[in-house]
Amino acid sequence: MLDFEGLRTGAGIFDVLSRAQTLERQGKRVLHFEIGQPDFCTPECVKDVAKKALDENFTGYVSAQGILELKEAIQDEIEKTRGFCPLLNQILVVPGGNSAIFYMIRAASDNPLKEEVIHPNPGFPTYRAVVHYLNTGNISLPLKEENEFRLNPADVEEKISPKTKVIVLNSPQNPTGSVMKKEEIIRIAELAEENNVYLLSDEIYSKMTYDETFYSCSEHDECKERTVILDGFSKAYSMTGWRLGYVIGPERIIDRMGLLISMTVSCVNAFIQKAGAAALTMKEPQEELKRNMKAFRKRRDAIVDGLNSISGFSCLRPQGAFYVFPNIKDTGKTSKELADKLLEENGVACLPGTVFGDVGEGYLRFSYATSVDNINEAIESIKDSF
Numbered sequence: 001m002l003d004f005e006g007l008r009t010g011a012g013i014f015d016v017l018s019r020a021q022t023l024e025r026q027g028k029r030v031l032h033f034e035i036g037q038p039d040f041c042t043p044e045c046v047k048d049v050a051k052k053a054l055d056e057n058f059t060g061y062v063s064a065q066g067i068l069e070l071k072e073a074i075q076d077e078i079e080k081t082r083g084f085c086p087l088l089n090q091i092l093v094v095p096g097g098n099s100a101i102f103y104m105i106r107a108a109s110d111n112p113l114k115e116e117v118i119h120p121n122p123g124f125p126t127y128r129a130v131v132h133y134l135n136t137g138n139i140s141l142p143l144k145e146e147n148e149f150r151l152n153p154a155d156v157e158e159k160i161s162p163k164t165k166v167i168v169l170n171s172p173q174n175p176t177g178s179v180m181k182k183e184e185i186i187r188i189a190e191l192a193e194e195n196n197v198y199l200l201s202d203e204i205y206s207k208m209t210y211d212e213t214f215y216s217c218s219e220h221d222e223c224k225e226r227t228v229i230l231d232g233f234s235k236a237y238s239m240t241g242w243r244l245g246y247v248i249g250p251e252r253i254i255d256r257m258g259l260l261i262s263m264t265v266s267c268v269n270a271f272i273q274k275a276g277a278a279a280l281t282m283k284e285p286q287e288e289l290k291r292n293m294k295a296f297r298k299r300r301d302a303i304v305d306g307l308n309s310i311s312g313f314s315c316l317r318p319q320g321a322f323y324v325f326p327n328i329k330d331t332g333k334t335s336k337e338l339a340d341k342l343l344e345e346n347g348v349a350c351l352p353g354t355v356f357g358d359v360g361e362g363y364l365r366f367s368y369a370t371s372v373d374n375i376n377e378a379i380e381s382i383k384d385s386f
Ligand code: PMP
Pocket: 036, 095, 096, 097, 098, 099, 124, 170, 173, 174, 202, 204, 232, 233, 234, 240, 244, 245
């Protein structure tokens, strides 16, 4: 039996956004830290390529796997960033990375009811929601603050069983911003190999790190045996609304995922794919990304220092993405109580850590995709009420 209530567990983020918007309609000023989307614009040259593709009537159905131009751009991108060139049959263009999580977990599974998926807790809610929906065993792995919220290979080893079908890795991570170390990732890739388990490596924030370098477990098997890389355009190129992403994986899994795409959306929007190829291959988007990351670093430092100056809060300085996950246990409030209070009394919209799993109790998530001025205003307002 499929469990639709399972899917509802993934919807907490949009719940806070809609409450914040209701307050705004009532005339209240709200500072937004809830949604994980860059506040920067899509690079102009990318928009121009999409406009041109429309003008040239590149508006029909295309291959369910993705257009050749984009798949070739992805081949070059993977060669540059992960050190190997995937076959065209190992690449699938998807309508946003989020959809690929459902497609991949479904495609990896032969008998969902008898299998288990291991995923991080706190973690991006779609993992848990999709696994729950498919009635597959939901094995969540606590990320510990003492370990800077990095997944610990020894904990993975403890949870692997003959039922394990997929291990989800996400580095840089949502919601904590943690970046795993190369040796930790290698150990998990070895565990996956020893136990014949698929690895879903959600690398959507791969281009968004600060001092730590990003490492991909795909180096281990070049996505030929068990690794499926999920990456996309939403975060690095400020393209959340374009709904475009891609996966690289073993041909068998990519073939199955392609069938799911074909039977649901038929294919990803033709002209959007041209824009995706431009985002990967043109110079300006990479330069904008560099500038944006400089701005994100300043914002990260402002929010981390600010949160640490509030009594009852303590916050690590994350190495990737654009999220912080402060510990608020000393405020004596639950995550939900505090997030509600901050929204209603301070006009600061952030998420209770529990949106990302029960291990998120005692934490809040702030997405710092907003100006340093807004960050400082929010901090001052919270500080005044403690
Ligand atoms: N994975 C993670 C970890 C994310 O945080 C997100 C977006 N918040 C996604 C995947 C999906 O991104 P999109 O569907 O916009 O490509």
